Amino acid sequence: MNNLLKFAIGIFLTLAVAWLAFVVGARVQFGDLSPISESLGEDNEIPEDADLFPMPLPGLAELGSSEYLALGCNTCHTQQVRMVEAGFDVERGWGKRPSMARDYIYQKHVMLGNTRIGPDLTNLGTRVIDTEWLHKHLFEPQAVVPESVCPPSPFLYDLREFSSDHSIELFDEENNSSRFIVPSSRATRIVAYLQSLKQDYELPEMAFIEEPESIDLEKLSASDSDLATNEIALESAALPDWLNNQIASGKEIYMKAAPGGGLCFTCHQPNGQGLAGQFPPLAGSDWVLGDKERLIKISIHGLMGEIEVNGVKYNNVMAPPGIPPGSLTDQQIADVLTYIRNDWGNSASAVSPFEVAMVRDKIKGRAPMQMWTAAELNNFDN
Secondary structure, three states, rough: OOHHHHHHHHHHHHHHHHHHHHHHHHHHHOOOOOOOOOOOOOOOOOOOOOOOOOOOOOOHHHHHHHHHHHHHHHHHOOOOOOOOOOOOOOOOOOOOOOOOHHHOOOOOOOOOOOOOOOOOOOOHHHHHOHHHHHHHHHHHHHHOOOOOOOOHHHEEEEEEOOOOOOEEEEEEEEEEEEEEEEHHHHHHHHHHHHHHHOOOOOOEEEEEOOOOOOOOOHHOOOOOOOOOHHHHHHHHHOOOHHHHHHHHHHHHHHHHOOOOOOOOOHOOOOOOOOOOEOOOOOOOOHHOOOOHHHHHHHHHHOEEEEHHHEEEEEEEEOOOOOOOOOOOOHHHHHHHHHHHOOOOOOOOOOOOHHHHHHHHHHOOOOOOOOOEOOOOOOOOOO
């Protein structure tokens, strides 16, 4: 009986401490947060006439947040730029700084999420994604991203056979036909909400993460302690203008999540390290630094099945880069391949549009989106 009393008291104390820590503690730490200016004055006060952040969502976007929640979109998409994360979310291009508790004070339902089957949406409104693309993705995700696992929401649209006011065309290349969709008010609200997602302001507790400053070659000297940095800078300066331009163009394509971009960073990450167990690294990869023809073939048709990169096996599907997939031109493919062969410590010869065109002509009988396998690619007679 005496032990039972001690056990009951122990349970009560455990629950009390947990409640104090997670409920009362959170209230004390975050309960009084309010909008604030991007920086404070010398007296640690908000300057007069300063804009305050975060700002409330516009009315249409606020209504759209409820629709977004009802559709369950937060199951697969997070809304939190994290500081401690493989690849660091800022490097992924998902925001200029990590998210803070203050960013969410106006949200009735805070949709931080814990699963990233799709990309983080915290700053979707700052990305170059137009309204029509969002509606197409909402209506039928696979129409714009064939490998998407997102369920379609056709009930949010009126499907028509002919163009009309406010309709959006969905072109089917395979059947050479078009469908036309007219967004409902629910769809319009959801898209307004998605476009409102922005943490494009600084906070006193978290400024934008600064990018490394470019190296001033005129200040470099043999006596500088960081000889490795000097060497990298000098090597870059020695590159011809045409190669520097091609690498710069390729980096933009690699990081762009819009038509004309490759959307490559979402899987292989801005640092080229990929995601452990899911997507292979490009840094130091023999697939990147090796045979050009094999690399070009993957960029035209994609890759599926098991491959081994740097001694590690991966088994996944890679659609050909581009939005929509496979839409990159010979020049764009050449640029992005030249970039990945010359960043993150990689150093290999450039890829020219002529080389891409030659490979494309060689495999012109292959069906679009008929992805390669490692066995096919390693047979160089293909």
